[in-house]
Amino acid sequence: MARWDPGAEERLRKAALELYAAHGYDAVTVNQIAEHAGLTRRSYFRYFPDKREVLFAGSERLAPAVVEAIRAVDPAVAPWPAVLQAAEVIGAQLAEIAQNSDVRRAVIAASPELQERERTKLAAVTDALRGGLEERGLSTEDAALIAEVGSAVFQNAFSRWIDGGGQQTFRSCLDAVVGSLRGELFQLDD
């Protein structure tokens, strides 16, 4: 096998998802993933440090992307509309590259260890957003509040996007969530 195999990383991810979905995360080994992808164990470890990170590869780029997206919004825009603009940008980027998000979500939901990792990742993103909101002049307390709510809105919109099989735009899912929030929290018609 050639050392340089441009499709290897993606094949490993796909193989891992398939096996985790079929047999459960705990029951699958790195050897099985590598074999299922037609690669060696050694190749696997060239791309991922362990059997968990194959599900989270690239996630370390999310927090910096959020900071960049919120900084790119006109400083004259108020904090919450700025959060929604940044969410739309990030959501559209994720929707573009996301594959098998429904399978990934189900695999994570079935494993406390993976849920913990997912929460840690999301906390880093929320923290990045909090920093971005402080830069826009919010107090520490309000920045924390709006970042938490913004993070919840984003996750909920992305989950609705997955539910819709990726057929809707991320923007329409985000609009639906904001509409729910207005209706439920403040009995405002949209």
Place this chain on the structure above:
Amino acid sequence: MARWDPGAEERLRKAALELYAAHGYDAVTVNQIAEHAGLTRRSYFRYFPDKREVLFAGSERLAPAVVEAIRAVDPAVAPWPAVLQAAEVIGAQLAEIAQNSDVRRAVIAASPELQERERTKLAAVTDALRGGLEERGLSTEDAALIAEVGSAVFQNAFSRWIDGGGQQTFRSCLDAVVGSLRGELFQLDD
């Protein structure tokens, strides 16, 4: 030392907080905590399974308490006002029994391991709230959204209560957070 020592558990908690705050969570041992509390290592393990859980004792009661509080709200009340009523009840109970919350918060904020444990605990509470909202007729998606927002609002209010040194009522902190949310999200004056 008598086997039955009614103040032992509380002394151990206080000793752990003092030592964690002074030396950092990682640097402190169970032996040191026990000694600082005037107790033996064996006594320590009668109350807590490890050096982490001394910080989270009782937290397993929070999710059932949330379910109980939301079920106690008149079924005619809409979901979000019901969340706020439940939050007020739970917050007042916590404010009553909370001790050294500011020290505990600082100790947790300084340790990734403890933050992870805290997030897991909060996720269980959010999940309980989600279930309570589904019982009140919200769709799965809206229940998840409102539970996440409710959880963020509660945490933020409790953090403000700690910041105020416990001098304000929890209710006034909750009102301040809801006011911020209305103002920031929907530019509504309170």
